[in-house]
Amino acid sequence: MSDLVNKITNKIKDENIRPKPRWQFLLKGYVLWVIFGINVLLGAIFFVVTLLSLRDNDWDVYKYLDQNFLEHIITTMPYLRITALALFIFLAYYNYKHTEKGYKKRTRWIVVMSLVIVMLIGGTLFVIGAENKIEKLLAKNLPYYSSIEERKIKVWSHPKQGLLAGKIVKIKSAEEMEIVDYQQEVWEVDTSEAEWRGPNNYSEVGERVKIIGKQEEGNKFKAQEVRPWEGGYRGGHRSGYYNRFEHVEEYNKHDLDDDYRSENKMKYREEHREEYKNHPVNNN
Amino acid sequence: MEDCNKLTDNELVQKTLDNQDYFRCLIERYEAKLVRYVSRITSGSKEDIEDILQDIFISVYKNLNSFDQDLKFSSWIYRIAHNRVISVWRKTKNIPVVFKNEDSLELFNRIASEDDLFAELAKKDIQKEVKIILDKLKREYAEVLILKFLEDKSYTEISDILKKPMGTVATLINRGKKQFKEIVEQEQLINNQ
Numbered sequence: 001m002s003d004l005v006n007k008i009t010n011k012i013k014d015e016n017i018r019p020k021p022r023w024q025f026l027l028k029g030y031v032l033w034v035i036f037g038i039n040v041l042l043g044a045i046f047f048v049v050t051l052l053s054l055r056d057n058d059w060d061v062y063k064y065l066d067q068n069f070l071e072h073i074i075t076t077m078p079y080l081r082i083t084a085l086a087l088f089i090f091l092a093y094y095n096y097k098h099t100e101k102g103y104k105k106r107t108r109w110i111v112v113m114s115l116v117i118v119m120l121i122g123g124t125l126f127v128i129g130a131e132n133k134i135e136k137l138l139a140k141n142l143p144y145y146s147s148i149e150e151r152k153i154k155v156w157s158h159p160k161q162g163l164l165a166g167k168i169v170k171i172k173s174a175e176e177m178e179i180v181d182y183q184q185e186v187w188e189v190d191t192s193e194a195e196w197r198g199p200n201n202y203s204e205v206g207e208r209v210k211i212i213g214k215q216e217e218g219n220k221f222k223a224q225e226v227r228p229w230e231g232g233y234r235g236g237h238r239s240g241y242y243n244r245f246e247h248v249e250e251y252n253k254h255d256l257d258d259d260y261r262s263e264n265k266m267k268y269r270e271e272h273r274e275e276y277k278n279h280p281v282n283n284n
Numbered sequence: 285m286e287d288c289n290k291l292t293d294n295e296l297v298q299k300t301l302d303n304q305d306y307f308r309c310l311i312e313r314y315e316a317k318l319v320r321y322v323s324r325i326t327s328g329s330k331e332d333i334e335d336i337l338q339d340i341f342i343s344v345y346k347n348l349n350s351f352d353q354d355l356k357f358s359s360w361i362y363r364i365a366h367n368r369v370i371s372v373w374r375k376t377k378n379i380p381v382v383f384k385n386e387d388s389l390e391l392f393n394r395i396a397s398e399d400d401l402f403a404e405l406a407k408k409d410i411q412k413e414v415k416i417i418l419d420k421l422k423r424e425y426a427e428v429l430i431l432k433f434l435e436d437k438s439y440t441e442i443s444d445i446l447k448k449p450m451g452t453v454a455t456l457i458n459r460g461k462k463q464f465k466e467i468v469e470q471e472q473l474i475n476n477q
Contacts, residue, residue, distance in 0.1 A: 004311070004315060004334060004337060004338065005308055005311045005312055005315065007338060008307075008311055008338055008341045008342065008345075009304075009305075009307065009308055009311070011338070011342065012304065012307070012342070012345060013304075017342065017345060017346060018346075019301060019345060019346055019347070019348040019349050020346055020347060020349055020350070021349060022349040022350075024349075025347075025349060025350040100352060103443070103447035103448060103449065104443065104449055104450075105449060106449045106451055106452065
């Protein structure tokens with residue numbers, strides 16, 4: 001092999017072989033890290049919407065849908081989101097593994113680390129309240145994406161089985177309101193014996209609600225429980241004042257006038273803050 | 285040109301990037317080691333081995349700017365050699381690890397010096413069968429055993445050469461030894477003694 005040295009050096013000279021420039025290797029390294037970052041970010045996004053899906057799932061309504069709890073879990077699990085989350089964790093692992101020193105770490109360490117970063121970023125997005133915006137963005141831009149909203153509408157559009165949802169369009173009295181459901185049907189809802197879920201015992205025209213109860217003749221519905229549309233069993237985070245008593249007429253005049261309501265909402269609230277707080281309904 | 289013998293590997297790399305002629309020094313320094321290593325992890329004629337060596341050094345030269353000084357140069361060049369042999373093996377699909385007699389005995393004795401069960405086996409005079417047994421080992425086990433016991437590489441170096449975590453290297457060495465013992469039992473070599 002003593003002439004191997006000459007063979008190699010002659011070949012390098014004859015073929016004008018040159019070392020590849022350093023920037024090519026640096027660029028490859030940076031690209032891998034950027035792709036790793038993108039995968040982690042996408043993983044975090046799907047982590048957020050998975051959390052949202054689990055939070056907003058009404059785990060207790062299976063009884064009204066002729067399902068047992070296990071069936072309800074199986075039919076409402078956010079499979080697409082969980083699969084996408086797993087995919088991006090895997091891609092993040094794959095990218096990391098191919099970085100310069102990625103081989104030094106064991107698979108489980110890389111997967112766990114990626115998952116922790118995804119959960120930290122996703123958790124932060126969730127805590128700052130970005131989950132709904134992200135969900136809407138995905139629903140708008142991803143083909144075949146089945147939004148949480150669509151799923152909830154499906155679950156809560158079973159009035160014969162006691163599940164009704166829609167937008168409040170009129171507050172007739174302290175115990176009666178009118179809603180339009182997602183099939184554009186108008187319902188008269190008796191709330192005289194209803195339990196109100198959520199942090200505040202209130203409703204406003206324009207708000208969307210979920211109602212458990214019983215369909216009576218025609219489009220009348222007797223409510224046992226009213227929940228805010230956002231959020232799951234315990235109800236979402238909301239603020240506001242109960243306004244069904246004193247300003248029903250005022251509100252009903254403008255019940256579909258968003259500009260009026262938004263302009264005057266804060267004014268009414270401030271003027272009647274004490275009344276709302278002290279009203280018997282709010283203190284039960 | 286400076287006297288190459290006084291230069292470290294890293295210094296030679298830098299010199300080569302400035303002046304192509306220094307590459308001869310790197311080739312001379314690693315030629316014998318890589319010939320021996322490549323011969324151990326592949327079978328083939330002298331000409332085949334020489335062709336592979338040529339490819340290895342050309343690849344080393346082309347990729348000199350990717351050499352990370354945090355790594356030992358020997359680990360890096362062994363990595364290139366290993367990868368080159370694997371890619372040749374993938375194309376031809378017929379280059380298993382075939383141990384030479386002297387290598388198989390040396391490997392066996394080196395393992396026996398640190399493993400009690402192997403030491404027991406060594407007493408039972410199965411040296412003649414050692415080569416047969418080692419030739420039956422899974423390739424990934426044979427590779428790490430060669431690097432550890434014949435090339436005298438540390439766990440860190442083997443990790444850098446094969447681009448596997450150190451824990452995995454240790455696992456592969458243990459599994460290699462375990463498979464060796466299983467083959468001995470399957471071949472009933474102990475019972476026949």
